[in-house]
Amino acid sequence: MTITLYGLDKCDTCKKARNWLDRHKVGFSFVDYRANPIPAALLKEWAPALGGWEKLVNRSGTTWRALPDARKAPGSAAEWTLLIKEHPALIRRPLAILDDGSVHQGFSDALYGKLFARVL
Template structure:
């Protein structure tokens, strides 16, 4: 599996991550999860890899803040999946999935330089 970067086309952080990969000659596939929503099993895998849905979801963004209090306490993976399906912008961006299957959230030059040390 090649490197995949999941995010939103108009997200500045996703653009920075893609530019970093381009600058360092790292091939990747970008997936806008509004156009291609992640399957429930994929979301569960990401959540498991990063410490749970609480870590996968951006609770400081406007999308989260606009949710009603009753929607902010999903009780199961299925409920988290429904919430994310309805509001894809809740997922922290970008989600980077490396060829070995590891999952990383967010972007910083330091993070990517460490992950791609051979190419940095």
């Protein structure tokens, strides 16, 4: 199984996810999307897989709250991708992309136990 984990290097939840994968000896590659921005084409692919842009973007974080109200209502995929390009911390994290192309968001012991049961 090939796993690519997208997140921010300093994010505590991303650290927990990486530690979980290491402890369970699940191989993965990690991409810090502040240093290596996610291409717009991938964001446009992942957003519907997660249930829409509103599910991809963390609307409870300080980055979102600091945005001017006019920026909080993107009307198109292009506007969403531009907003994320300008503010990568808006992406809810971590994102785990599996070799079957499925996209999974967030981290918990239960979620990762279920996702990676076949390799444990």
